[in-house]
Amino acid sequence: MDWLEQLLFPGGQFLGIRWSVWKVIGWTGNLIFFSRFFVQWYATEKLKRVVVPPAFWWLSLVGSLLLLIYAIRQRDSVFIFAYLFTWIPYIRNLVIHHRYVHAHLECLACGQRCPPHSRFCLACGAPLVARVPAPARPAGPAQ
Numbered sequence: 001m002d003w004l005e006q007l008l009f010p011g012g013q014f015l016g017i018r019w020s021v022w023k024v025i026g027w028t029g030n031l032i033f034f035s036r037f038f039v040q041w042y043a044t045e046k047l048k049r050v051v052v053p054p055a056f057w058w059l060s061l062v063g064s065l066l067l068l069i070y071a072i073r074q075r076d077s078v079f080i081f082a083y084l085f086t087w088i089p090y091i092r093n094l095v096i097h098h099r100y101v102h103a104h105l106e107c108l109a110c111g112q113r114c115p116p117h118s119r120f121c122l123a124c125g126a127p128l129v130a131r132v133p134a135p136a137r138p139a140g141p142a143q
């Protein structure tokens with residue numbers, strides 16, 4: 001199996017990179033951060049309008065945090081600063097999306113999100129069912 005190891009890892013490197021745990025963290029961050037472009041592109045092509053889905057912000061957040069960890073480990077001030085504050089708009093966009101989803105009513109017929117207090121769907125006209133909070137469970141003996 002030495003020939004296989006020499007083929008895949010010539011000189012102890014893979015793809016010309018000498019791997020370590022920190023390289024894996026950095027490259028994982030790079031791949032996650034880069035993959036967000038495909039998610040956004042796919043969502044836009046699917047709806048034929050510019051869309052930034054929540055998955056884009058999650059991938060941005062996770063990828064940039066891994067890259068920040070890697071940059072701190074490398075003590076590279078350029079990359080540390082590049083990723084030091086990027087989490088702020090990512091988290092803010094996720095919070096705004098969360099509030100939007102919970103404030104609007106979803107049409108059970110077509111999936112369209114309609115403004116709060118709407119009685120009928122803006123897209124298909126189906127009656128909307130208001131979200132009713134779950135009833136409080138009566139206190140009982142612990143199981």
Ligand SMILES: [Zn+2]
Nearest residue numbers: 107110121124
């Ligand atoms: Zn509808």
